[in-house]
Amino acid sequence: MRMPIAVIVALLLLAGAGVVQAAHDRAYPAVEIEDAPIYIASPVALRRLTEGFNGMAADLYWIRAIQYYGGTKRRLDALAQSPEPPAALADKSDYQHLYELLDITTSLDPRFDIAYRFGATFLAETYPSGPGRPDLAIALLEKGLRERPEKWQYLQDIGYIYYWYLTDYRRAAEYFERASDVPGAPNWLRPLAATTRAQGGDRRMSRAMWLSILESADVDWLRVQAERRLLQLRALDDIDALQARVDQYAARTGERVSGWNALVAARVLRGVPRDPAGTPYELTGDGKVRLSERSSLFPLPNEPLKLTPAP
Amino acid sequence: MKATGAIAINVFRESVRDKVLYNLVFFAILMMGASYLIGQLTAGQDVKIIKDLGLAAMSIFGLFIAVFIGIGLVSKEVERRSIYSLLAKPVRRWQLLVGKYAGLVLTLVVNIGVMTVALYAVLVYLRWGVSPAVEKAWDAPALDPALLKAIYLIFVELALVTAIALLFSTFSTPILSAAFTFGLTIVGQYSTDLRNFQDVLDSPVAQQIARGLYWVLPNLGQFDIKLRIVHGLPVSAGYLGTATLYAALYIAFLLVVSALVFSRRDFK
Amino acid sequence: MSAALRTEELTKDYALGFWRKRPYRALDALSISVPAGEVFGFLGPNGAGKTTTLKLLMQLVYPTSGRAEMLGRPVGDLAVKHRIGYLPEHPYFYDYLTAEELLRYFGSLFGFSAAEARARADRLLDEVGIAGERRLQLRKYSKGMLQRLGIAQALLNDPELVIFDEPMSGLDPLGRRDVRSLILGLRDRGCTVFFSSHVLSDAEALCNQVAILARGRLVATGRLTDMLAFRARGWEMVVAGASDALVAALTPRTRRIVRIGEGRYQLDLPLEPPPERLLADVTAAGAHLVALNPIRETLEDFFIEQVASATDGSHRAV
Numbered sequence: 001m002r003m004p005i006a007v008i009v010a011l012l013l014l015a016g017a018g019v020v021q022a023a024h025d026r027a028y029p030a031v032e033i034e035d036a037p038i039y040i041a042s043p044v045a046l047r048r049l050t051e052g053f054n055g056m057a058a059d060l061y062w063i064r065a066i067q068y069y070g071g072t073k074r075r076l077d078a079l080a081q082s083p084e085p086p087a088a089l090a091d092k093s094d095y096q097h098l099y100e101l102l103d104i105t106t107s108l109d110p111r112f113d114i115a116y117r118f119g120a121t122f123l124a125e126t127y128p129s130g131p132g133r134p135d136l137a138i139a140l141l142e143k144g145l146r147e148r149p150e151k152w153q154y155l156q157d158i159g160y161i162y163y164w165y166l167t168d169y170r171r172a173a174e175y176f177e178r179a180s181d182v183p184g185a186p187n188w189l190r191p192l193a194a195t196t197r198a199q200g201g202d203r204r205m206s207r208a209m210w211l212s213i214l215e216s217a218d219v220d221w222l223r224v225q226a227e228r229r230l231l232q233l234r235a236l237d238d239i240d241a242l243q244a245r246v247d248q249y250a251a252r253t254g255e256r257v258s259g260w261n262a263l264v265a266a267r268v269l270r271g272v273p274r275d276p277a278g279t280p281y282e283l284t285g286d287g288k289v290r291l292s293e294r295s296s297l298f299p300l301p302n303e304p305l306k307l308t309p310a311p
Numbered sequence: 312m313k314a315t316g317a318i319a320i321n322v323f324r325e326s327v328r329d330k331v332l333y334n335l336v337f338f339a340i341l342m343m344g345a346s347y348l349i350g351q352l353t354a355g356q357d358v359k360i361i362k363d364l365g366l367a368a369m370s371i372f373g374l375f376i377a378v379f380i381g382i383g384l385v386s387k388e389v390e391r392r393s394i395y396s397l398l399a400k401p402v403r404r405w406q407l408l409v410g411k412y413a414g415l416v417l418t419l420v421v422n423i424g425v426m427t428v429a430l431y432a433v434l435v436y437l438r439w440g441v442s443p444a445v446e447k448a449w450d451a452p453a454l455d456p457a458l459l460k461a462i463y464l465i466f467v468e469l470a471l472v473t474a475i476a477l478l479f480s481t482f483s484t485p486i487l488s489a490a491f492t493f494g495l496t497i498v499g500q501y502s503t504d505l506r507n508f509q510d511v512l513d514s515p516v517a518q519q520i521a522r523g524l525y526w527v528l529p530n531l532g533q534f535d536i537k538l539r540i541v542h543g544l545p546v547s548a549g550y551l552g553t554a555t556l557y558a559a560l561y562i563a564f565l566l567v568v569s570a571l572v573f574s575r576r577d578f579k
Numbered sequence: 580m581s582a583a584l585r586t587e588e589l590t591k592d593y594a595l596g597f598w599r600k601r602p603y604r605a606l607d608a609l610s611i612s613v614p615a616g617e618v619f620g621f622l623g624p625n626g627a628g629k630t631t632t633l634k635l636l637m638q639l640v641y642p643t644s645g646r647a648e649m650l651g652r653p654v655g656d657l658a659v660k661h662r663i664g665y666l667p668e669h670p671y672f673y674d675y676l677t678a679e680e681l682l683r684y685f686g687s688l689f690g691f692s693a694a695e696a697r698a699r700a701d702r703l704l705d706e707v708g709i710a711g712e713r714r715l716q717l718r719k720y721s722k723g724m725l726q727r728l729g730i731a732q733a734l735l736n737d738p739e740l741v742i743f744d745e746p747m748s749g750l751d752p753l754g755r756r757d758v759r760s761l762i763l764g765l766r767d768r769g770c771t772v773f774f775s776s777h778v779l780s781d782a783e784a785l786c787n788q789v790a791i792l793a794r795g796r797l798v799a800t801g802r803l804t805d806m807l808a809f810r811a812r813g814w815e816m817v818v819a820g821a822s823d824a825l826v827a828a829l830t831p832r833t834r835r836i837v838r839i840g841e842g843r844y845q846l847d848l849p850l851e852p853p854p855e856r857l858l859a860d861v862t863a864a865g866a867h868l869v870a871l872n873p874i875r876e877t878l879e880d881f882f883i884e885q886v887a888s889a890t891d892g893s894h895r896a897v
Contacts, residue, residue, distance in 0.1 A: 013564035328675035399665035577640035
């Protein structure tokens with residue numbers, strides 16, 4: 001066979017193989033993510049199995065964890081955007097393997113810092129952005145602390161979770177204090193503990209805490225978190241202010257307000273109000289202002305969709 | 312074509328005489344020893360473990376045979392100069408290559424065939440005296456014919472790895488060929504993770520590279536259905552079909568490239 | 580007479596060095612022609628390019644430029660491979676095959692039936708003298724036995740043209756004599772024999788024509804007799820009945836006089852002047868001529884001279 005023909009044939013064969021593989025992947029999606037935790041239920045056994053390559057195995061599982069989390073989140077986000085009824089989102093088992101994957105990752109490499117911190121963030125996220133399991137998030141961070149008790153960042157992270165997701169201000173303050181006791185911890189942790197203990201769920205205090213975190217954050221994701229929280233707090237403020245105006249108007253005119261147009265027409269508002277992320281606020285049929293589910297800031301803390309501590 | 316067949320038979324004869332098939336003895340000993348040792352566990356567990364062990368051993372032994380004979384197919388002949396008298400005969404270079412590949416595949420078939428028989432023999436022994444009611448409760452029966460599906464895909468994967476070894480041996484020394492083949496085999500096992508990389512990488516260039524690599528590198532993970540079979544989960548004929556087709560196309564690709572390289576090189 | 584083998588400006592460069600590929604010219608524009616039915620010696624010191632040439636002919640390597648043909652067809656033609664035989668240098672086959680099996684295997688590659696292959700194998704094993712070891716695995720063969728087997732496999736298909744690379748290597752004197760008579764036998768059967776060697780005595784004994792290669796270049800080619808014919812170095816005269824006085828008188832005109840018996844002397848004479856004068860003087864003195872022979876230059880002398888001039892006057896040990 002002449003050279004150019006042979007090269008073309010070879011490339012066609014490779015392309016053909018690719019096509020077949022694509023069809024195969026479509027018809028038989030890989031289920032190994034499910035299988036792996038089932039088969040090697042004991043992370044300790046897995047660790048012995050990959051002896052010598054633990055670091056690489058940990059990296060592999062971390063990447064799988066991210067892909068699992070990211071893929072599931074994207075899928076649920078897409079569902080939320082579509083005109084499907086919210087009932088489809090009621091089943092919360094989509095993230096069921098996330099903890100297992102993170103557990104394996106951190107067993108293979110007990111000093112895998114971002115696996116602990118990011119992992120906890122993923123775990124604590126309210127459904128549908130995450131499994132909504134702050135208890136598991138705390139368990140993961142506690143595991144990290146057993147390996148490295150000097151990590152004040154983990155203590156601080158646990159404090160946030162108590163504060164933000166579980167609204168247990170006493171515990172949150174405890175952890176902030178423990179964190180501040182670790183040598184090398186930043187000096188704003190102690191006042192933070194104090195104010196948390198004193199004022200609990202005060203929005204102003206929250207804002208102050210997040211501002212201080214924003215200023216001192218050394219990791220990108222922490223900064224992003226802080227910015228997001230601050231925007232959410234502003235949204236809460238907005239909603240309070242808007243609600244006040246709506247109620248005022250309703251009281252004045254005796255009408256039931258069900259849309260922004262009436263208010264805009266009455267010059268109460270200049271235009272349809274938007275949240276800090278740019279999505280318009282919604283006005284329910286019974287006159288309540290709320291954040292749109294489509295907004296990137298959804299869900300706000302203190303929303304009805306707030307979850308209860310897992311069993 | 313007769314010439315190609317003669318070359319294939321010769322490769323088989325060489326492997327047999329080179330005591331390659333002694334690995335079967337080792338396999339048999341391993342199987343028997345393991346079944347004796349774990350016969351203490353509750354019935355059901357030992358069957359599963361023997362299946363896992365048997366399939367894994369088939370994979371690993373087969374892999375070593377595929378690589379070490381595969382690289383010897385050409386590299387060793389070139390190094391020892393036995394290829395000179397062979398190429399003086401009225402045989403085209405590609406016929407030589409295809410013949411050698413066929414010979415090694417034949418060796419693998421025989422090897423795996425014998426190992427299959429041994430595995431089933433051990434399973435018969437383990438199932439002795441176990442009541443049918445108890446066996447029903449297991450994930451899969453002891454003498455599960457579905458095991459043959461897993462073994463079939465192991466064989467297909469080995470045929471692919473052999474083709475990879477053949478390709479490297481057409482232009483590289485035996486040691487390098489072995490290293491490259493093992494390396495590519497390991498990477499191929501984790502090709503699905505390569506696809507996952509896409510979701511994790513930020514830059515679109517890196518994503519394209521990851522995606523490109525995923526399509527070009529051999530995807531060996533799909534041939535590993537050991538877990539599913541042992542747990543009694545179904546594997547459809549369609550799955551086997553597309554996996555086989557993929558392997559056939561990829562092997563053809565490797566053989567064409569091997570023939571191209573081999574036909575053009577100088578034998579110093 | 581048509582040429583059984585012909586090359587035209589055959590050249591082979593090898594790329595040396597990993598980064599800057601400096602080409603090393605192993606063969607430079609070789610043009611030779613081997614007439615059918617003759618024994619042709621392809622001579623040269625080690626590293627001259629002989630094996631490279633043979634590999635180019637067998638298409639084990641590809642030429643950088645130039646062409647070659649065997650039996651009228653270009654190199655690599657598949658049909659021609661049915662009619663030629665090749666013996667590589669240091670033949671090596673397959674450890675675990677027996678001689679018998681190897682010949683039958685190669686026979687099947689030629690398309691012979693099993694019976695045909697077996698018959699030919701038997702005949703050839705006898706002819707090269709390893710019939711006794713036919714069932715022994717090749718890894719147990721000595722160098723000499725492998726060489727004989729190599730010759731056997733080269734002749735399996737009754738070729739019209741055989742190409743031998745150092746056919747005598749590894750053989751003891753008996754073996755070499757066997758191969759020599761085998762080569763002459765092949766010539767008598769009408770087969771063309773083209774062999775490379777650095778052992779000149781074999782070439783002298785066997786070849787009709789030779790080509791001499793040095794440093795990749797052809798330095799001489801032609802009929803052996805032609806090349807050595809007019810290259811007499813001198814004369815050797817044997818006289819009898821010479822008196823001491825005669826010997827004393829002749830000594831300044833000779834290079835050497837050796838007494839080989841009573842009154843019998845061997846004179847080593849220079850090429851010039853022609854020996855007729857001296858012969859007349861000898862006869863006139865009463866002695867008589869026993870023998871007068873030109874001292875031919877041997878192939879070795881010729882060879883060394885040619886190779887030395889090709890390598891710019893530096894003498895190389897062969």
